[in-house]
Amino acid sequence: PVDFSGTWNLVCSDNFEGYMLALGIDFATRKIAKRLKPQKVIEQEGDSFSIQTTSAFRSYFVQFKIGEEFEEDNKGLDHRKCKSVVTWDNDKLVCVQTGDKKNRGWTHWIEGDQLYLELCCEEQVCTQIYKSA
Numbered sequence: 701p702v703d704f705s706g707t708w709n710l711v712c713s714d715n716f717e718g719y720m721l722a723l724g725i726d727f728a729t730r731k732i733a734k735r736l737k738p739q740k741v742i743e744q745e746g747d748s749f750s751i752q753t754t755s756a757f758r759s760y761f762v763q764f765k766i767g768e769e770f771e772e773d774n775k776g777l778d779h780r781k782c783k784s785v786v787t788w789d790n791d792k793l794v795c796v797q798t799g800d801k802k803n804r805g806w807t808h809w810i811e812g813d814q815l816y817l818e819l820c821c822e823e824q825v826c827t828q829i830y831k832s833a
């Protein structure tokens with residue numbers, strides 16, 4: 701099976717602005733956030749994951765087990781609570797974030813030495829690529 705564990709640095713990001721707009725992130729925060737190069741530290745042990753996204757401005761931490769619904773607070777992002785659940789779709793890690801926003805969630809996968817993250821909210825899709833640190 702795939703192992704996402706490691707330290708990953710953002711190398712490119714497409715339509716993060718659209719994603720943030722869909723989440724209702726304010727102008728000042730968007731201005732700062734779009735210039736950030738976050739780092740992800742992923743720890744995967746069996747079906748348990750922790751993902752720490754760190755940036756110079758704000759950070760976000762999430763912890764989950766595959767198939768177990770959890771309450772996500774989205775603290776530091778849009779602060780909307782979601783019922784989230786992460787499952788495997790073949791070798792992709794797929795999170796569905798059920799709450800006020802339609803079509804909210806993300807998918808992680810690995811291709812070569814790159815970690816991909818697709819973030820969705822409403823009609824917006826943001827694609828990010830991370831490289832192993």
Ligand code: RET
Pocket residue numbers: 720725729733736738751753755757758759760762776777806808817819
């Ligand atoms: C930052 C900076 C402040 C504004 C926003 C941010 C976005 C963070 C996101 C994190 C996603 C985490 C995921 C974890 C699981 O893999 C960078 C904290 C909006 C979108 C998908």
